[in-house]
Amino acid sequence: MDELKKILEDLRPDIDFDTAENLVDGNVFDSFDIITLVAKISEEMGVEINVDDILPENFNSLKAIAQLVDKYRK
């Protein structure tokens, strides 16, 4: 979770990821953020997220993104 949080904070220093929800549904993220984030998760955490999982509900909060990454690690 810490590693992921660091990636997110580096990507969007303007957001407090401890409290932020609705990152996609609330139009906080844009497509560039999602593209960069998926690339960073692959580069830095070695997790390749499948395109079928790139859905709003999986990216709405730090917790949701962490759960998605965990799914691949199991």
Added chain:
Amino acid sequence: MIRNVLDYLDIDAAKAPDRIALEDEYGCMTYSEVRNSARIIGTFVARKVSVTDRPVAVIIDRNARSIVSFFGIVYSGNFYVPIDASMPAERVALILETLSPVMIIDARKTDNVFEGAVSFDELITEDVLKSSGDELAQASLIDEKLLSCINSRMIDQAPLYSIFTSGSTGVPKGVLISHRGVLDLVQAFEEAFSFDEETVFCNQAPFDFDVSVKDIYNSLYCCGRIVIAPRKLFMSPKLLVSFLAEKKIDTLIWAVSALRIISDFKALDNAENIPALKRVMFSGEVMPAKSLNYWKKMIPSAKYVNLYGPTEITCNCTYYVIDRDFADDEKIPVGKPFVNSRVELRDESLKVITDKNVTGEICVSGKCLALGYWNNKEKTDEAFVTDPCNPEYPVKMYRTGDLGFYDEDGNIVFASRRDHQIKHMGHRIELGEIETALNSISFLTISVCVYEESKEKIICFYQADTECKKEIVAELSKKLPKYMWPNEYVRYDVLPLNKNGKIDRKLLRSEWEQNNG
């Protein structure tokens, strides 16, 4: 004689009143509903301001009402200026200050109406949508006499819209486009790509980007349909593909970055994913051949077109229909001019270059040229020059600042820029505008930005006593839209100078490249 883009709306609404013209996430509007609503807005604006050829700002959203508001303003004899209120307040204020609009219409579905604006909901109620044109005229909501009087005095050189684009000094510039520019554009597109009333355009570009102008007016010209894709879909490639299939989209006129959301994530399995798709047209930045090759492989039956041109020449002045295979590292040409646009390469003294493989500046003349930058004579004179090689009579020419060369087939190929303007994720950005914002931050001594094209990153080099990325972003978020925020921040105790005493961008770039592979 057609002098006004809305002559096409009048023709469409008479011919096919019940055909769906616009569709957004809230529902559909027929041609007749669009026209009636726009004429109500036109009547309202004309009665209120009783001037013509003045700017009316529209607070936009990704919805049909934004387009209806544009048309309404045009019926009033004025021109529209789309404004995205989600931009930082300082930038919105800067634009409104430059513009001095005679009215602001808020087209968003919101309870929080923009300060000083008239809400679309006040003007167009549910009852109004159900009424016929005659009923609306009787209720005095549409003043046919007033609108036709305005129309009769209209000339095709009158301004139609202004779109604000990044300015190197920190103040955005309002590019002012005429009716004639757009009338020529849609005719040239029709000749080249044969749209018809069955054409379904999927609108991707926000209305404050001129890529969207092509959806709006090509559709109006061919009496087709525009489906406005919700913004959220561009964050879910598979859902986006399903949407295109479900809405039976056959034409995409999109920014390269939007098409790449589908290709980079490999969201297509085969042509049946988007069965109706016939045309994929792209612009805004260089399309990597690799991404194009993916699209072509997955949907081979579609026609692929590279479109080129800055906002100042009414969207596009050249095009290239992809007619062969390209190697992954090959450059896709921007092609040859559209009918009635003159596009030439010029050397430093502005003499015409005709030789192949010689780089020159892409210069454009013709009726497609913008009227200038609104209320900015200095920048207008800089970019819109009188052709010095034609001394006998004045010919206005726009210097794009883009450098290109002719390939073996006589197609223009984009090479680079002659200044600090960049294209980043489909956005045209002056690095100077970012630097102006950075240098207004009190705790930074000085900063510069460079663009690392291969990594698609804006890198900010700043001079400060301590690391302060988070604080910089907090300040920038008050001044610049997010797409202008640098992606990397590198602190220096002292930024290096070159022998001319300027900050050494070349050295900074090479140091960054060394440290970041």
